Amino acid sequence: MKIKVTQEKLSKALNNVSRIAIGKVTLPILNNVLIRVEQKKVSLVTTNLDMAVIDFLPVSNSEDGVVTVPAKLLAEFVSNLPKGETIEIESKDTKVEIKAGKYSSTINGTIADDFPELPEIEEKNAVVYKVGIEEFKNSISQVIIASSNDLTRPALTGVYFNTYNNCLAIAATDGYRLTEKILIDKVESEVKAIVPSSSLQEVLRSINDDDEEIEISFNEDLVRFRLGEVEIVSKLIDASYPDYQKLIPKNNEIKVILNREELIRVTKLAALFARSVGGSIICEAKTPETFSVKSVANEYGENDSEINTPIEKDGRANFNSRFLIDALNSLESKEIEFEFSNHVSPAILRNKKDPKYTHIVMPLNS
Numbered sequence: 001m002k003i004k005v006t007q008e009k010l011s012k013a014l015n016n017v018s019r020i021a022i023g024k025v026t027l028p029i030l031n032n033v034l035i036r037v038e039q040k041k042v043s044l045v046t047t048n049l050d051m052a053v054i055d056f057l058p059v060s061n062s063e064d065g066v067v068t069v070p071a072k073l074l075a076e077f078v079s080n081l082p083k084g085e086t087i088e089i090e091s092k093d094t095k096v097e098i099k100a101g102k103y104s105s106t107i108n109g110t111i112a113d114d115f116p117e118l119p120e121i122e123e124k125n126a127v128v129y130k131v132g133i134e135e136f137k138n139s140i141s142q143v144i145i146a147s148s149n150d151l152t153r154p155a156l157t158g159v160y161f162n163t164y165n166n167c168l169a170i171a172a173t174d175g176y177r178l179t180e181k182i183l184i185d186k187v188e189s190e191v192k193a194i195v196p197s198s199s200l201q202e203v204l205r206s207i208n209d210d211d212e213e214i215e216i217s218f219n220e221d222l223v224r225f226r227l228g229e230v231e232i233v234s235k236l237i238d239a240s241y242p243d244y245q246k247l248i249p250k251n252n253e254i255k256v257i258l259n260r261e262e263l264i265r266v267t268k269l270a271a272l273f274a275r276s277v278g279g280s281i282i283c284e285a286k287t288p289e290t291f292s293v294k295s296v297a298n299e300y301g302e303n304d305s306e307i308n309t310p311i312e313k314d315g316r317a318n319f320n321s322r323f324l325i326d327a328l329n330s331l332e333s334k335e336i337e338f339e340f341s342n343h344v345s346p347a348i349l350r351n352k353k354d355p356k357y358t359h360i361v362m363p364l365n366s
Contacts (some may be wrong), residue, residue, distance in 0.1 A: 001035065001036075001037050001063060001064065001065025001067055001089075001090070001091040001113065002063035002065070002088070002090040002091070002287065003035075003037060003042055003057075003059045003061075003062045003063075003064060003085070003088070003089050003288070004059060004060050004061050004062070004086060004087070004088050004089075005042075005057060005059045005087055005089075006084070006085070006086055006087070006160045007062065007078060007081050007082065007083055007084065007085045007086075007087055007100065007163045008083055009057060009058065009059075010057065010078050010087055011075070011078045011081075011132050012073035013044050013055040013057050013073060013229075014033065014044065014071070014078055014079075015075060015079070016044075016053060016055045016206055016230055017033055017044045017045065017046040017054070017055050017071065017311060018019075018033065018046060018071040018072055018075040019053075019205065020046050020047070020048045020051060020053055020202065021033060021046040021048075021071035021072065022048060027049075027116075029068060029110060029114050029115055029116075030034060030046075030047065030048060030049070030116075031070055031071060031072070031116065032046075032068035032069055032070055032071055032109070032110065032115070033045065033046050033068065033069060033070075033075075034046070034066065034067075034068045034069035034112055034115050034248060035066065035067055035068070035089070036065075036066045036083070036112075037062045037063060037064050037065050037066070037070065037089075038064055038199050038274050039064070039065075040044055040062055041056065041057075042056070042057040042062055043056050043057065045115075045118065046071055047116055048233050049116060049196070050196065050198075050199075050234065051196075051199050051202065051233065051234040051236075052232070052233045053202065053206070053230070053231070053232050054118075054230070054231040054232075055230050055231075056139060056229045056230075056231075057229070058170060058229070059330045060086075062302070065091055066112045067091040067094065067096060067109045067110075067112060068109055068110050068111075068112070069096050069107050069108075069109040069110075070107065070109075070134065070172075072227070072316075072322035073175065074098075074107060074270065077098065077107075080269050081100050081103055082100075082101070084161065085100040085103075085287045086100065086101075087100045087154070088100070089097070091109065093317070094108065094110055094111060094296055094346065095107075095108065095109065096108045096109045097117075098109075099123060107146065108171060108289060112271060118233065119222050119233055119235070119287040119360060120222075120233075121217050121219050121222055121224045121233065122219050123217075125219055125220075125234050126217040126218060126219050126224075127188050127189040127190070127191050127217070127219070128189075128215060128216070128217045128218075129168060129181060129183075129184060129189075129191075129215070129216045130213055130214070130215050130216075131174045131184065131213065131214055131216065132210065132212070132213060133207060133211045133212055133213055133214055133227075135183070136183070136214050137204060137207060138169070138332075139157070139170060139183050140200055140203075140204060140328070141204070141358075142179060142330045142357055142359075143159055143170050143171065143172045143180070143181050143200060143201055144159055144172060144182055144197055144201070145172075145179065145326055145330060146172040146173055146174055146177045146178060146179040146359075147159060147172040147173075147174060147197040148173070148174035148175065149174075150174070151174075154237050154238075154239050155237060155239035155241050155242070156172075156173060156175065157173055157196065157197055158172075158194040158195050158196045158197055158236075158237045159171070159172045159194070159195050159196050159197060159200055160172065160192075160193075160214075160241045160244070160313070161183075161191055161192070161193045161194075161195060161218070161223075162193075162241070163187055163189070163190045163192070164245075165353050166186055166187060167182050167183075167184060167185050167186065167187060168182070168183045168184040168187045168190075168201045169181065169182050169183060171241075171244050172197070173242070173244055173247075173360075175362075176320070176323060176361075176362050177242055177323050177326075177327070177332070177359070177360060177361050177362060178245070178247055178346070178358075178359075178360035179190065179357075179358070179359050179360070180248075180250070180357070180358045181356060181357045181358075182356040182357075191288055192241070193218050193223060193236050194236055194237035194239060194241055195223050195234065195236060195237070195238075196234060196235070196237055199223075199232065202232055203225045203227070203232050205246075206227055206230050207227060208227070208228065208230060210228075211226050211227050212231045213227055214226065214227055218236075221235060221236050221238070222234065222236060223233060223236055231236050232296035232320065245359065246329070247342065247346065248280070248346075248348070248358065248360060249339070249345055249346055249348060251324055251349075252338050252340055252341045252345065252348060253313055253340075253341045253342075254285050254290055254311075254312075254313050254314075254315040254341060255312075255338075255339045256285055256309055256310075256311060256337075256338050256339075257309060257310075257335055257336070257337060257338075257352060258291060258307060258309055258335065258336055258338050259307070259334065259335060260328055260331055260333065260335065260336045261334075262307055263307065263328055263338070264291070264325065264328045265305075265330060266293040266305035266306075266307060267281065267293055267321055267324050267325055267328065268321075268325065269293075269303055269305055270282075270293045270294055270295040270303050271295070271321035271322070271325065272300075272319060273295040273296070273300045273301060273302060273303045274295040274297060274299050275297070275300070276297045276299045276362075277296075277297050277299065278320070279296070280295070280318050280319075280320065280321070280323050280364050281293060281294065281295045281319060281320075281321045281324070282294050282295065282296075282317075282318055283316065283317055283318075283319060283324075283338075283340070284314075284315070284316035285311045285314060285316070286311060286314055287311045287312065287313065287314055288310070289308050289309060289310055289311055290306050290307075290308065290311065291306065291307045291308075291309050291311065291338075292304060292305065292306045292307075293305050293307075295321075296309075305346070312361070315340065315341065315342060316343070317341075317342060317343045317345075317347065317363040318339050318343060318363055318364040318365070319347065319361055319363055320361070320364060321362060323361050324361055327349045327359040327361055328349070328359075330359060331349060331350070331351050331359070332351055333351035333352050333353055334352075335352040336349055336350065336351060337349070337350045337351075340363070342363075343363050343364075343365070344363065344365070346360045346361065346362050346363070347361045347362075347363065348360055349359065349361065
């Protein structure tokens with residue numbers, strides 16, 4: 001195996017793939033990157049068994065072959081070489097020689113026979129969607145914050161891709177809050193799949209400034225994200241996702257329009273006093289035009305801030321301040337819609353002029 005490539009291209013590719021190269025005691029080869037040259041095509045591959053990252057590397061010339069080498073070591077060595085250098089990599093049995101100008105190194109690799117076989121998407125049966133990169137990045141960031149870390153409820157540790165009313169939606173919930181975003185308005189193919197949040201975070205980290213579109217392909221148990229020369233293939237979570245649409249209130253009694261930045265400010269002020277009471281703050285609507293956010297804590301004292309806005313009906317509910325701040329930070333518009341009914345019904349937060357994104361926060365017991 002032999003390749004010749006610029007330092008910048010190789011370093012970028014190794015940084016993309018080496019993040020998931022975390023070896024296990026029983027499978028130390030997972031520390032390695034697989035370098036494969038086949039018919040003038042070069043691929044760098046790493047896997048943690050649940051996910052694989054492949055970077056197809058453009059090179060000036062090459063000779064076929066395959067070898068695996070420690071991913072972190074190779075990535076750090078190449079990143080410390082001078083930019084602009086041309087790097088030559090050649091494997092002789094399991095010895096991998098790396099040369100760049102006056103710099104050279106030999107890394108002990110291993111044969112590729114023990115490297116796990118990669119899962120592959122069956123193209124003819126795949127459901128494929130294409131999304132603009134900025135829309136994808138913003139949407140995933142808005143939704144993923146509500147996914148759970150509780151491994152005893154595996155379905156909630158992912159983001160649910162699902163189609164209804166001819167649109168593709170993504171949703172996440174941890175039982176205390178719920179997020180949903182319409183990712184594509186009109187689709188023809190149907191899908192219901194739970195993608196691990198960890199895989200989506202890796203996709204977000206792999207996005208480059210020059211990427212314009214992402215291709216998402218689903219089959220029965222896999223999803224593939226294609227970003228230019230990078231592919232990320234992940235297993236889907238094998239579980240049933242809750243019927244989250246039933247959790248979205250249809251008719252909240254209290255609906256107010258609030259300045260988002262002002263609401264963030266008063267919520268943060270209330271949160272300072274709510275630390276000793278589990279972050280509990282009180283949101284209260286008082287006719288004709290007062291919306292207040294307050295907190296009471298015996299240890300610190302109390303805080304009460306008001307926002308002037310038209311109010312048609314009185315009401316109050318308690319919320320977790322951190323969840324409410326997370327929701328407000330995920331919204332984008334200057335003004336937001338805040339809907340709630342009482343201390344048992346979920347609150348809905350939306351951008352005033354963008355109904356595609358919905359953020360639900362469950363109230364706390366009064």
